[in-house]
Amino acid sequence: MILVKNRHPVASQNDRFIQVQLVAGRRADGRPRFIWWNFVSTRQDRIEQAKSDWKVARFDRVPGDVTKSIPLCPSRNLRQCAIQTGNQS
DSSP, rough: OOOOOOOOOOOOOOOOOHHHHHSSOSSSOOOOEEETTTTEESSSHHHHHHHHHHTTTOOOOTOOOSSOOOOOOOOOOOHHHHHTTTOOO
């Protein structure tokens, strides 16, 4: 995830096909966001709850997705987890 402020240009080069989603606008309520892996919240305790819920598979499966669930990274270093699982980007 990239957060860009004040119209700073962003450039990327990649030799593989990538998909990009752009979301723009003002912050909904001005409060800071906590981001960890795929979880985003205005409260750190909700991030911790999401981690616990992911570990015990409380999230619904994506319809039509037959792949095995991705295990929660046990480390605070998410890049290290991506390298260990072969999902380095």
